[in-house]
Amino acid sequence: MGELKEFFWTFLHTITDVLPIAGIIFGFQFFVIRKKIPHLKRVLTGFFYVVLGLALFLQGLEDALFPIGKMMAAQLTDPAFINQPLFGMSAGLIEGTEAIAQNLEAHWIQYFWVYVFAFTIGFSTTIAEPSLLAVAIKANEVSGGTIGIWGLRISVALGVAFGISLGSWRIVTGLPLHWFIITGYIIVVIQTFYSPKLIIPLAYDSGGVTTSTVTVPIVAALGIGLASHVPGRSELLDGFGLIAFASLFPIISVLAYAQLSEWYGKRKIKEKECSEQL
């Protein structure tokens, strides 16, 4: 019964989330365009489904996605788990790590599986992301076929995967977030000068597109969970930033991929010319 009551409140709150966009659409339609809305009944039913779906999703997020992210972070950083021998590594390391664990200041290599987990989550969710496929198809058209659809998808997925694992390494080590992000910006700026002009807006957009509604909560919970379980880290100062990594690195990897395919395309033409001369 308590569950139902809770859901009812979430449902009511969700209406206020959807009200602005509904108000804007109807307001512009009535006062600026001054036309009746076609299929009004259909549109209103649609809005009802949006509110219902959003309420269910938010409820499920609290029950499943946030706890999963937190639980994975807790289990992967559990001292009993990280002190297990890694691929039968030397016993000396384990003795050493025990001593370190006693000081509550663990070594970052111990969290090896955290980075692997971050990498696989980043890669698998990005490669399956439908909006990325749409961007890849457009990039293929813009570039006149030099940028392959699969090549782009894999490079974006690798970008996100590398970004999230670097981000979790940052949480473990506690280095300041802005160092990484500002360095990333500098790389993007340098790359922009050397990239094919047509791909630049697309590459910039790919950063925002790759982080989907399901991935964001899990990744956010993973970061916050890591910060609360790794000794010496604060949730507030270190727990955020994983999503920032996940939306910065695809820009770098798309630009890099575009540069590489352009360079490869030019080399092929050169080779062709050379062989024709012979």
Next chain:
Amino acid sequence: MKSPVVHFLKTIASSARDLAPIAVVIACFQLFILKQPIPNMDEIVIGSILVVVGLTFFIYGLEMGLFPIGESMAFAFARKGSVFWLLVFAFCLGFGTTVAEPALIAVSKKAARIAAQGGVIETTDMAIKQYAQGLKFTVAFAVGLAATIGVLRIIKGWSIQWIIMGGYVLVVLMTIIAPKEIIGIAYDSGGVTTSTITVPLMTALGIGLASSIKGRNPMLDGFGLIALASLTPIIFVMMYGMLY
């Protein structure tokens, strides 16, 4: 038009596909690496079903009501209409879609709870709710502004890279003066904002506009709105952190 039932089933399949890679990765880690039981398994399974069903209804409803009308309005405003109304519409569209963005609602709530634990705000329910709402509306305002700038850019034909680089410089400057508690949340807010509702409608606005102005390449000028919309929230959330 296909039958609604088939369409609904297809939407379920695509929401399940969104969750599938996460489920597979976590199952593999649990079975082969962690080898530990999952606590509250039943609650997590029910929650995951809620996520899939909720996302299905959400997207089904969007495709039924908001997307067709939003897209046709974006095209209509881009074609004729005065520049003034176009800019107002762009702002409102960016603002309204962001307020309803599921990931942003969830993450701003989470951020508010952690800010309360960290002592930035009071730990009362009221203070947490207010902080979360404030955060959400700040981000929405920033996205609205990004849409306005982005539309103006398409009309005037400014190149996107200079605006983005200017934004980067602003982010760096703000990072220096903003309180360090807000920096992580601010940087994340850029990636959180642009997903399910915002991306399709902003893209429709951009491409509609670029294809209706002579001498514009929709491929080149239509993109870039989302990039702006994931940059401005970073700047504005840091401002929010300074004011709070």
